[in-house]
Amino acid sequence: MEGKYYKTKKSVEEYIRLAKDTSGEELIEKLKGVLPADSKLLEIGSGPGTDWKILNKSYNVKGSDNSTEFLNHLKSENPHGEFVELDAITMKTDETFDGIYSNKVLHHLTDNELIDAVKRQSEILNSHGIICHSFWKGEGSEIFKGLFVNYHTEVGLREVFRKYFEIRSIENYKEFEIDDSLLLIGKKKE
Template sequence: MGFYDTKEGVEQYLSMAEGYDGRALVDRLAEYLPEGARVLELGIGPGKDLDMLRARYAVVGSDYSQPFLDRYRAAHPEVALVQLDAQTLAGLDGDPGFDAIYSNKVLQHFGPEALAESLASQLAHLREGGAGVLLHGLWHGDGEPEVHAGMTFHYVDRARLEAATPAGLRLAVCEPYTEMEADDSVLAIWLRD
């Protein structure tokens, strides 16, 4: 059982994440998406970003952590939620697909191969004829992975993101930004070819 799968882990995350949200990332989606577009969030956590996303888009929230899903569902029973792993997206069978897929500090748990698999899975769930956008915030860097609280954190830069990009997607934006320390994070936007 991992950090995010326990009530204690969830409580610890909530206090660590106090004061942070993905407003700057969510705002960037508007450059690509009309209001009402269908958006999937991977790894909703406490749902701060999902709350912003659903003010403008038709959203489906997801996470592999049942405690986080239970918590959000109790507060917002009207919002569509699905339990899934962001690496495979298995669990979306029969879904018509999305205009965009979004995450904020989720994909850094994947090494190079898992990241490539996740991006290919996401591409497969972009709606035919839709906007075709993947927008993700990750930790920025070219160093070795680190382990905190039993979780592995991978750092990515443009070269690593390019290397994980499957055929059919183009890395259109790779922009460092600051969350806790200067340029500690990177905004990555892929567009479908």
């Protein structure tokens, strides 16, 4: 579901400022346990690029976002990086990947959009491809700063992903408060 917050220069600058002390370093450590170094990885919703920089140390990573403002920022900060405009729902690309990673991106999708996105992820993954995605934990949805935010439970995520992915783990972790987030790691079903 579309919102303007990530699309204007002013709000993107605000998000980058507010998120400057957070990173997905711990999540990426978990990814490194299942996806070999140098694999071809797609990051969805790279935003400020903090996780992209960490991923870039271990993987052949392509960053992406559906916001032109974030893409301009990513390209100017990382002139040697590879970034493409991609929407998490449609993911219009001819490329295939060994892994797909996102940190607090897919919660902006409605339940039906997430179902479409998960199917599309399985289509653009190579055999035995790995996914690693984080979500806000909870029930229901709300509009925050004009953006749609969908909360997820472990049971709900299993229901959505199990058709296309063997779920390796769904773990609680703390972003701001204890167990406010979930990290799902899965492997493409063959």
